[in-house]
Amino acid sequence: MDDKERDERTAALAHQIWEAEGRPDGQQLRHWHMAQRLVQADMTVMKRVRDSEPDPAASPADVTAEAGDGHA
Numbered sequence: 001m002d003d004k005e006r007d008e009r010t011a012a013l014a015h016q017i018w019e020a021e022g023r024p025d026g027q028q029l030r031h032w033h034m035a036q037r038l039v040q041a042d043m044t045v046m047k048r049v050r051d052s053e054p055d056p057a058a059s060p061a062d063v064t065a066e067a068g069d070g071h072a
Contacts, residue, residue, distance in 0.1 A: 001043060006039060006043075010032065010035045010036050010039050011035070013035035013039060014034070014035035017031045017034055017035060
């Protein structure tokens with residue numbers, strides 16, 4: 001995700017937080033920081049999922065060897 005997309009997601013989420021809290025005045029910075037933390041957490045989870053997925057170029061034998069076939 002590039003900076004523009006991250007900022008767009010943060011802005012949309014901050015707006016949702018603002019609405020969910022009843023549209024209070026003077027809370028823009030708090031909502032922005034909350035949204036930033038949530039977007040960062042989401043990006044971290046997505047990266048971990050991507051990193052844990054098997055390489056699509058690997059052969060089935062490679063994937064089985066990496067995961068362990070259940071035999072000792």
